Amino acid sequence: MNSVRATNRRPRRVSRPRPVQQERNNGERDEDVPADMVAEESGPGAQNSPYQLRRKSLLPKRSACPTKSSMEGASTSTTETFGHRAKRARVSGKSQDLPEQYLQEKLPDEVVLKIFSYLLEQDLCQAACVCKRFSELANDPILWKRLYMEVFEYTRPMMHPEPGKFYQINPEEYEQPNPWKESFQQLYKGAHVKPGFAEHFYSNPARYKGRENMLYYDTIEDALGGVQEAHFDGLIFVHSGIYTDEWIYIESPITMIGAAPGKVADKVVIENTRDSTFVFMEGSEDAYVGYMTIKFNPDDKSAQHHNAHHCLEITVNCSPNIDHCIIRSTCTVGSAVCVSGQGACPTIKHCNISDCENVGLYITDHAQGIYEDNEISNNALAGIWVKNHGNPIIRRNHIHHGRDVGVFTFDHGMGYFESCNIHRNRIAGFEVKAYANPTVVRCEIHHGQTGGIYVHEKGRGQFIENKIYANNFAGVWITSNSDPTIRGNSIYNGNQGGVYIFGDGRGLIEMNDIYGNALAGIQIRTNSCPIVRHNKIHDGQHGGIYVHEKGQGVIEENEVYSNTLAGVWVTTGSTPVLRRNRIHSGKQVGVYFYDNGHGVLEDNDIYNHMYSGVQIRTGSNPKIRRNKIWGGQNGGILVYNSGLGFIEDNEIFDNAMAGVWIKTDSNPTLRRNKIHDGRDGGICIFNGGRGLLEENDIFRNAQAGVLISTNSHPVLRKNRIFDGFAAGIEITNHATATLEGNQIFNNRFGGLFLASGVNVTMKDNKIMNNQDAIEKAVSRGQCLYKISSYTSYPMHDFYRCHTCNTTDRNAICVNCIKKCHQGHDVEFIRHDRFFCDCGAGTLSNPCTLAGEPTHDTDTLYDSAPPIESNTLQHN
Numbered sequence: 001m002n003s004v005r006a007t008n009r010r011p012r013r014v015s016r017p018r019p020v021q022q023e024r025n026n027g028e029r030d031e032d033v034p035a036d037m038v039a040e041e042s043g044p045g046a047q048n049s050p051y052q053l054r055r056k057s058l059l060p061k062r063s064a065c066p067t068k069s070s071m072e073g074a075s076t077s078t079t080e081t082f083g084h085r086a087k088r089a090r091v092s093g094k095s096q097d098l099p100e101q102y103l104q105e106k107l108p109d110e111v112v113l114k115i116f117s118y119l120l121e122q123d124l125c126q127a128a129c130v131c132k133r134f135s136e137l138a139n140d141p142i143l144w145k146r147l148y149m150e151v152f153e154y155t156r157p158m159m160h161p162e163p164g165k166f167y168q169i170n171p172e173e174y175e176q177p178n179p180w181k182e183s184f185q186q187l188y189k190g191a192h193v194k195p196g197f198a199e200h201f202y203s204n205p206a207r208y209k210g211r212e213n214m215l216y217y218d219t220i221e222d223a224l225g226g227v228q229e230a231h232f233d234g235l236i237f238v239h240s241g242i243y244t245d246e247w248i249y250i251e252s253p254i255t256m257i258g259a260a261p262g263k264v265a266d267k268v269v270i271e272n273t274r275d276s277t278f279v280f281m282e283g284s285e286d287a288y289v290g291y292m293t294i295k296f297n298p299d300d301k302s303a304q305h306h307n308a309h310h311c312l313e314i315t316v317n318c319s320p321n322i323d324h325c326i327i328r329s330t331c332t333v334g335s336a337v338c339v340s341g342q343g344a345c346p347t348i349k350h351c352n353i354s355d356c357e358n359v360g361l362y363i364t365d366h367a368q369g370i371y372e373d374n375e376i377s378n379n380a381l382a383g384i385w386v387k388n389h390g391n392p393i394i395r396r397n398h399i400h401h402g403r404d405v406g407v408f409t410f411d412h413g414m415g416y417f418e419s420c421n422i423h424r425n426r427i428a429g430f431e432v433k434a435y436a437n438p439t440v441v442r443c444e445i446h447h448g449q450t451g452g453i454y455v456h457e458k459g460r461g462q463f464i465e466n467k468i469y470a471n472n473f474a475g476v477w478i479t480s481n482s483d484p485t486i487r488g489n490s491i492y493n494g495n496q497g498g499v500y501i502f503g504d505g506r507g508l509i510e511m512n513d514i515y516g517n518a519l520a521g522i523q524i525r526t527n528s529c530p531i532v533r534h535n536k537i538h539d540g541q542h543g544g545i546y547v548h549e550k551g552q553g554v555i556e557e558n559e560v561y562s563n564t565l566a567g568v569w570v571t572t573g574s575t576p577v578l579r580r581n582r583i584h585s586g587k588q589v590g591v592y593f594y595d596n597g598h599g600v601l602e603d604n605d606i607y608n609h610m611y612s613g614v615q616i617r618t619g620s621n622p623k624i625r626r627n628k629i630w631g632g633q634n635g636g637i638l639v640y641n642s643g644l645g646f647i648e649d650n651e652i653f654d655n656a657m658a659g660v661w662i663k664t665d666s667n668p669t670l671r672r673n674k675i676h677d678g679r680d681g682g683i684c685i686f687n688g689g690r691g692l693l694e695e696n697d698i699f700r701n702a703q704a705g706v707l708i709s710t711n712s713h714p715v716l717r718k719n720r721i722f723d724g725f726a727a728g729i730e731i732t733n734h735a736t737a738t739l740e741g742n743q744i745f746n747n748r749f750g751g752l753f754l755a756s757g758v759n760v761t762m763k764d765n766k767i768m769n770n771q772d773a774i775e776k777a778v779s780r781g782q783c784l785y786k787i788s789s790y791t792s793y794p795m796h797d798f799y800r801c802h803t804c805n806t807t808d809r810n811a812i813c814v815n816c817i818k819k820c821h822q823g824h825d826v827e828f829i830r831h832d833r834f835f836c837d838c839g840a841g842t843l844s845n846p847c848t849l850a851g852e853p854t855h856d857t858d859t860l861y862d863s864a865p866p867i868e869s870n871t872l873q874h875n
Contacts, residue, residue, distance in 0.1 A: 104131050112137050121147050121184060122210040141171065144180035151192075151214075153239060155261045157183035164288045164321045164347075166257060168264075190235035191215035192259070193223045193243075220246050220256070220270070227254060238292060240267045245274060250320070251283040258292035265326045265352075271295035276313040280320045280346070290323035297330045310334050310362075316341030319369075322348040328355055335362035335385070339392075342366045354378050360402075363390035363415070370395075377401045383425070386413035386438065393418075400424050406448075409436035409461070416441070423447045429471070432459035432484065439464070446470045452494070455482040455507070462487070469493045474500035475517070478507045478530070485510070492516045497546075498537070501528040501553075508533075515539045520546035521563070524553050524576065531556075538562045544583070547574040547599070554579070561585045567609070570597035570622065577602075584608045590632070593620035593645070600625075607631040613655070616643035616668065623648075630654045636675070639666040639691070646671075653677045659701065662689035662714070669694070676700045682724070685712045686735075692717070699723045703792060704730045705747065708737050715740070722746045726792050728770065731758045732833055738762075745769045749787075753795035756830035777815075783849035784813040785839025793833040800827045804844055810837045820848050 116124060116138055124147075128138035152158065156168040157179040171179050191214070198216035201208060208214075217223040220243055223236045234252065237259040248270070258268030270277060270292055277296050280287060296311040311327045314320065314337070322337075329336040336356040339346055344367035351374045353360040360379040363369065364387040375398045376383040383399040384407045386392060391414040399406045399422045406425040409415060410433040420443040422429040429445035430453045432438060437460040444467045445452045451473040455461060459482040468475040468491045475491040476499040478484060483506040490513045491498040497519035499509055505528040514521040514537045521537035522545045524530060529552040537544045537560045544560040544567040547553065551570075556579040560567040567583040568591045570576060576599040583590045583606045590606040590613040593599075597620040604627045606613040613629040614637040616622065621644035629636045629652045636652035636659040639645060643666040652659040652675045659675035660683045662668060667690040674697045675682045681703035685691060689712040698705040698721045705721035708714060708731040715738040721728045728744035731737055732755035741764045744751040751767035754760060774794045777787050788794045798811035803824035806812065811834035817826050820838050838847045 104133060109137060113140060113143065116140070116143055117146070120208075120210045121151075121188075139178050139181060141178045141180055144178055144184060145171075148180045148184050149261070151184070151211075152187060152237065153259050153261050154183075154264065158187065158257075159183055160186040164255070164286060166288075166290055166323060187235070187237075189213055190237050191217060191223050191227050192237045192239060193217050193220050194237075194239040195219070195241055197239075219243070220248055224248070224250070224254065238268050238270070242269045242271070244271055246270070246272070247275070248277065249279045249281060250287050250289075251281045253284060253286035255288040256292075257288070257290045264291040265293050265324055268292040269295065271297050273298050276309045277311050279313045279315070280318045281315055282317045284318040284320050287318070287320035288323065289320065290325060293326040293328070295328045295330075296334075296336070297328075308334065310336060310338040312337045314339045314344050314346045314367075314369075317343035319343075319345040319347070322346060322351060324350045325352070327351055327353045330357050332357045332380070335359035336379070337361045339363045339367040339369055339390075340365045345369050347372075349373050351375075353383075356380065359383075359385050361385070362387075363392045363413075364388045366390065368392055372396055374398070375400075379403065382406070382408035382431075384408070385410075386415045386436070387411045388413065391415055395419055397421075399429075402426060405429070405431045405454075406445075407431070407438075408433075409438045410434045410459075412436060414438055418442055420444075425449065428452065428454035428477070429468075430454070430463075431456075432461045432482070433457045434459065437461055441465055443467075444469075445475075448472060451475065451477050451500075452491075453477065453484075453486075455484045455505075456480045458482055460484055464488050466490075471495065474498065474519075474523075475514075476500065477502075478505035478528070479503040480505065483507055487511050489513070491521075494518060497521065497523050497542075498540075499523070501530050501551075502526050504528060506530055510534050512536070516541070518542060520544065520569070521560075522546070523548075524551035524574070525549040527552065529553050533557050535559070536561075540564060543567065543569050544586070545569070547576045547597075548572045550574055552576055556580050558582070559584075563587065566590070566592040567606075568592065569594075570599050570620070571595045572597065575599045579603055581605070584631075586610065589613075589615050590629070591615075593622045593643070594618050596620055598622050602626050604628070609633065612636065612638040612661070613652075614638070615640075616645045616666070617641040618643065621645055625649050627651070628653075629659075632656065635659065635661050635680075636678070637661070639668045639689075640664045642666060644668055648672055650674070651676075655679065658682065658684040658703075658707075659698075660684070662691045662712075663687040664689065667691055671695055673697070674699075678702060681705070681707050681726075682721070683707070684709075685714050686710045686733075688712055690714050693719055695719065697722075700725070702726065704728070705744075706730070707732075708735045709733045711735060713737060716742055718742065720745075724748060726788075727751070727753050727795065728767070729753070730793075730795055730833060731755060731760060732795070734758070736760060739765050741765065743768075747771065749774050749792075749794055753833075755795060755832040778813075781815050781819070781849070783816050783836055783839035783847055785836040785847070786849070788835050790835055790840055793835055795831065795833045797831050798829055798834045798836075800829055801825070801843075802827065806837070806843065810843070812836055812838045812843075816847060816849055820845060 124138045128135040195218045201216045234254040236256045240260040258264045260267035294311045346369045349372045354377040356379045359381045360376045360383045362385045366389045369392045371394045373396045377400045381404045383402045386409040393416045395418045397420045402425040405427040406422040406429040408431045413436040415438045417440045422445045424447045426449045428451045429448045432455040439462045441464045446469045448471040452468040452471040452475040454477045456479045461484040465488040472495045474497045475494045478501045485508045487510045492515045494517040498514040498517045498521040500523045502525045507530040509532045511534045519542045524547045526549045532555040535558045540563040543565040544563040546569045548571045551574040553576045558581045560583045566589040567586045570593045578601045581604045586609045589611045590609045593616045595618045601624045606629045608631040611634040613632040616639045623646045625648040627650045632655040635657040636655040638661040640663045645668040648671045650673045657680040659678045662685040664687045669692045671694045676699045678701040682698040682701040682705040684707045686709035691714045693716045696719045700723045704727045705724045706729045710733045712735045718741045720743045722745045724747040727749040728747040728751040730753045738761040744767045748771045750772045751770040797814050799817045801821045813836040816838040
């Protein structure tokens with residue numbers, strides 16, 4: 001069907017007789033007034049029964065008091081004597097009750113109410129003008145409820161305070177005393193579509209006298225034509241029933257509302273099997289359709305016949321209001337609601353668009369509109385499509401259980417989405433594609449069967465202050481050159497990650513609270529390059545930020561804490577810039593570079609991790625500069641398994657183990673770092689570790705400032721190693737080193753200690769003003785355990801006692817050999833690091849030099865090795 005066919009059709013009207021205005025003369029009785037309401041004045045002293053009163057004929061008529069309602073001026077069937085005030089008669093000097101007085105003042109309320117119950121609405125308004133008592137009784141809510149339900153069928157008052165606004169109320173909660181009457185006044189001038197009633201209405205003019213302003217029709221088509229011809233207000237009530245295959249093309253600002261008891265929309269059903277059920281065309285700018293079920297239910301659901309057919313079709317330059325409607329389409333093509341074209345700008349509120357076999361709401365071709373408080377669910381495709389510069393405002397909609405995506409914006413689609421609840425859709429809750437650019441504010445997007453938000457193929461969008469949670473995949477996916485803004489959201493409790501950026505994705509990820517996700521809070525991979533800043537990423541069941549497979553990005557001023565695995569992972573050729581972040585309180589490593597992970601780590605605070613603050617391994621070569629790294633339970637920085645890196649201008653302090661560990665063929669460069677106040681050593685290089693250590697300040701550490709061990713060969717240039725609580729530099733276990741221009745001073749045990757068999761290249765070093773506590777203790781004949789206990793490993797000559805059957809792992813200092821093991825079979829082992837087991841009390845004979853024995857059995861030769869992260873096991 002096309003619009004020409006619809007507009008050429010002449011609406012059918014049921015003919016009705018014109019009501020005849022009856023003549024009213026003094027002394028004549030109104031035919032429509034019950035006999036017991038007709039008054040007659042008796043002479044003085046008469047004692048007539050008040051139920052036999054007749055109309056007074058001697059007094060002049062007085063018109064009834066007009067009502068201020070829309071019913072003003074209409075004809076009435078009640079007697080006009082309600083408006084008379086009778087003269088007071090006197091008998092024997094005493095006042096007597098006149099009939100009017102009795103009727104107005106003495107007749108019981110129950111009787112008056114019974115009389116009023118026979119009146120129609122305009123008669124009641126006339127009676128209310130007689131006196132104060134009648135005014136109260138004629139405004140009785142029960143009387144008006146009966147009349148109201150007879151005309152409009154509603155079981156709750158339907159208020160209509162202004163054009164395009166309707167809502168039902170609970171009478172008990174309404175402020176005004178009689179909402180039934182108030183609603184009657186607001187709805188009075190309207191046409192009614194009530195099949196089968198029109199003929200009865202027009203055939204009984206006496207029965208419905210006073211309702212001449214009401215029009216009744218059998219079909220919606222006839223009503224649309226009738227109100228247009230009569231130049232009526234355009235208010236049409238569609239009463240209970242199923243209306244099928246009517247041609248409803250709206251080109252004027254009519255108002256059409258369902259009228260039925262109970263839940264109105266369920267009982268007023270308008271459906272079409274051949275064409276769009278409602279079509280709004282230019283001229284319907286202020287049209288209103290509400291409180292009904294609208295269906296498109298074609299027998300042939302193929303695309304060939306119905307691709308352009310819908311339940312509601314809203315075209316260019318029209319802005320109707322659709323309110324409290326149930327909208328259903330069984331067609332597998334098209335959409336339930338289609339809003340298309342420049343100037344298409346409807347208001348759709350409180351509607352239910354569900355169970356449709358294609359798209360629920362489709363907004364395209366520059367269309368706009370306001371869509372509020374709707375429920376959109378269980379549709380075969382997207383609950384909402386926005387395409388081709390469509391730009392709606394969508395607020396407080398409930399979009400759920402879709403068999404596809406919840407909201408799909410694509411091909412330059414836009415829109416403002418606010419406070420919507422989007423959940424349990426089969427694909428993403430919100431999808432953005434192909435230059436679409438929506439704004440999504442304060443929505444809840446959750447329990448998606450795949451992800452929460454999916455932005456791809458150059459999509460954009462602003463997602464601000466949303467709650468995104470409990471989705472089966474990532475809360476937010478960004479891929480294929482898309483560039484959205486994700487700001488101020490809570491992204492949490494996802495069954496996978498929080499934000500997942502891959503395949504050349506970009507985006508601004510800012511000021512979000514990301515927590516409690518099963519995988520990484522933010523994952524960046526495959527050449528993606530987002531800006532990630534001012535976020536809180538915490539309490540994840542996996543890591544905080546995971547950058548891999550050549551991921552990039554600027555990651556700055558975030559707080560990353562309390563994650564189960566590493567706070568930040570960088571791996572497989574990735575090169576992010578991490579700047580000014582606070583990365584702390586993790587259950588493993590703070591920042592973990594492995595398998596050729598690179599990038600820049602600068603100006604960060606990294607502290608209080610169960611493992612190292614930073615780990616670098618397997619070919620990784622990051623630039624680590626100007627960071628503060630402290631409080632690690634396994635050291636500050638660990639470089640191992642061929643790790644590299646430029647570690648410059650950092651402050652590394654208060655770590656439970658070495659400030660920097662270098663081992664297993666690793667070769668980093670450390671420049672201008674301050675490594676101090678460690679609870680173990682400053683720098684520990686062992687197991688083939690190398691590295692260039694240049695211009696560092698290493699001070700106030702509990703163990704050696706620099707320990708070099710087990711085949712390691714670093715280069716130390718121009719470092720200052722001072723104020724240590726043990727040795728300055730110790731080199732042991734076949735290690736070598738190049739020492740050039742270092743200053744080693746004021747260390748407790750001494751400056752430089754070389755174990756047996758160590759060869760060192762030295763040039764221009766200054767070793768001065770050390771406390772030399774070891775040599776002093778030896779010269780005084782003290783056990784070295786006296787100055788080291790089991791926490792330090794002083795370097796000196798150590799021996800074994802065959803008489804006491806000591807093992808290879810036991811060591812005895814020279815003074816204990818001389819004193820405690822005098823005359824025993826002893827053997828010099830080597831000059832090396834150890835603590836004295838004799839002084840520690842672990843041998844069979846008590847030490848006579850160290851005092852009370854200590855029952856510690858820690859006899860490890862070397863410092864405790866670092867604990868390596870098992871993060872990779874969870875990758």
